[in-house]
Amino acid sequence: xxxxxxxxxxxxxxxxxxxxxxxxxxxxxxxxxxxxxxxxxxxxxxxxxxxxxxxxxxxxxxxxxxxxxxxxxxxxxxxxxxxxxxxxxxxxxxxxxxxxxxxxxxxxxxxxxxxxxxxxxxxxxxxxxxxxxxxxxxxxxxxxxxxxxxxxxxxxxxxxxxxxxxxxxxxxxxxxxxxxxxxxxxxxxxxxxxxx
Amino acid sequence: xxxxxxxxxxxxxxxxxxxxxxxxxxxxxxxxxxxxxxxxxxxxxxxxxxxxxxxxxxxxxxxxxxxxxxxxxxxxxxxxxxxxxxxxxxxxxxxxxxxxxxxxxxxxxxxxxxxxxxxxxxxxxxxxxxxxxxxxxxxxxxxxxxxxxx
Numbered sequence: 001x002x003x004x005x006x007x008x009x010x011x012x013x014x015x016x017x018x019x020x021x022x023x024x025x026x027x028x029x030x031x032x033x034x035x036x037x038x039x040x041x042x043x044x045x046x047x048x049x050x051x052x053x054x055x056x057x058x059x060x061x062x063x064x065x066x067x068x069x070x071x072x073x074x075x076x077x078x079x080x081x082x083x084x085x086x087x088x089x090x091x092x093x094x095x096x097x098x099x100x101x102x103x104x105x106x107x108x109x110x111x112x113x114x115x116x117x118x119x120x121x122x123x124x125x126x127x128x129x130x131x132x133x134x135x136x137x138x139x140x141x142x143x144x145x146x147x148x149x150x151x152x153x154x155x156x157x158x159x160x161x162x163x164x165x166x167x168x169x170x171x172x173x174x175x176x177x178x179x180x181x182x183x184x185x186x187x188x189x190x191x192x193x194x195x196x
Numbered sequence: 197x198x199x200x201x202x203x204x205x206x207x208x209x210x211x212x213x214x215x216x217x218x219x220x221x222x223x224x225x226x227x228x229x230x231x232x233x234x235x236x237x238x239x240x241x242x243x244x245x246x247x248x249x250x251x252x253x254x255x256x257x258x259x260x261x262x263x264x265x266x267x268x269x270x271x272x273x274x275x276x277x278x279x280x281x282x283x284x285x286x287x288x289x290x291x292x293x294x295x296x297x298x299x300x301x302x303x304x305x306x307x308x309x310x311x312x313x314x315x316x317x318x319x320x321x322x323x324x325x326x327x328x329x330x331x332x333x334x335x336x337x338x339x340x341x342x343x344x345x346x
Contacts, residue, residue, distance in 0.1 A: 069269065070269060071268075071269065124275075158248075158265075160291065160292060160293075163292070164291070181271060181276065185271060185273075185275070186271050186275050186276040187275055187276075188274070188275045188276075189275060189276040194281065194287070195276065195281055196286060196287075
């Protein structure tokens with residue numbers, strides 16, 4: 001144990017010592033190049049792991065085909081919201097939190113937790129509830145990235161929608177409370193408020 | 197000579213049959229809703245748009261009322277019933293939706309149930325969104341008002 005401590009101390013001292021042989025220029029160049037490479041790798045990984053293609057590599061037999069039937073995949077205007085638009089926060093910290101949480105899902109994938117439609121169906125409710133809770137907690141931020149209350153033209157909506165959107169705003173309700181299962185099949189809704 | 201005669205006779209008898217075979221079109225000379233020959237792929241009709249807004253009337257006695265809005269991607273299965281979310285007795289007032297009929301709370305034996313009867317659960321079996329579609333065949337169905345005349 002003492003040896004390890006000694007080694008750590010020596011390393012620390014080495015790191016603290018000003019460089020005597022290397023030029024400042026070399027240190028700067030090495031620093032810039034490695035920062036460039038690391039940042040490039042980071043953003044490329046972030047980008048790739050947020051694509052529909054990447055999500056589909058595991059979810060091709062469950063939620064992806066459901067999403068492909070939904071209006072967020074294809075619609076009259078041709079604007080598409082992909083997996084990340086709804087399931088991955090845009091802000092840095094929530095995004096990193098979600099990415100780290102997602103490592104659990106990678107583990108579940110390799111251990112085959114939901115690798116058959118039956119197994120997926122058995123866990124659908126708990127997975128949906130997790131996502132509902134996340135969206136209720138951040139005031140449906142991912143919905144609001146595109147659908148803002150301010151830019152909703154209420155006069156273009158049906159009377160029912162006008163009434164309920166106005167009331168929802170007044171009561172501080174959030175999108176996901178009413179709009180569940182818009183891109184995926186609903187789980188067993190027994191006992192979910194509003195669905196009895 | 198005899199052989200020649202019988203061959204001619206056979207030909208004469210089968211001629212009408214041959215003629216029919218030649219004249220008959222692929223649908224066997226029957227009148228069908230599909231106007232084109234079986235081998236012809238006709239141009240598909242444009243999808244008819246759902247007619248949202250005011251409800252169309254009922255065209256015959258006991259006709260299940262039409263749905264005056266789109267039901268695109270509505271989920272009606274073991275897990276959830278998107279229709280009942282607004283139209284059940286419990287939720288209809290909140291959403292200002294039409295309540296489903298009390299008859300839908302009775303099972304096929306006529307027993308009153310606390311919830312929608314299982315045989316009424318699949319709303320879209322009888323109720324369909326209204327579209328501007330003309331009947332393919334003429335029919336004699338009449339709205340309930342016609343009963344007053346008799």
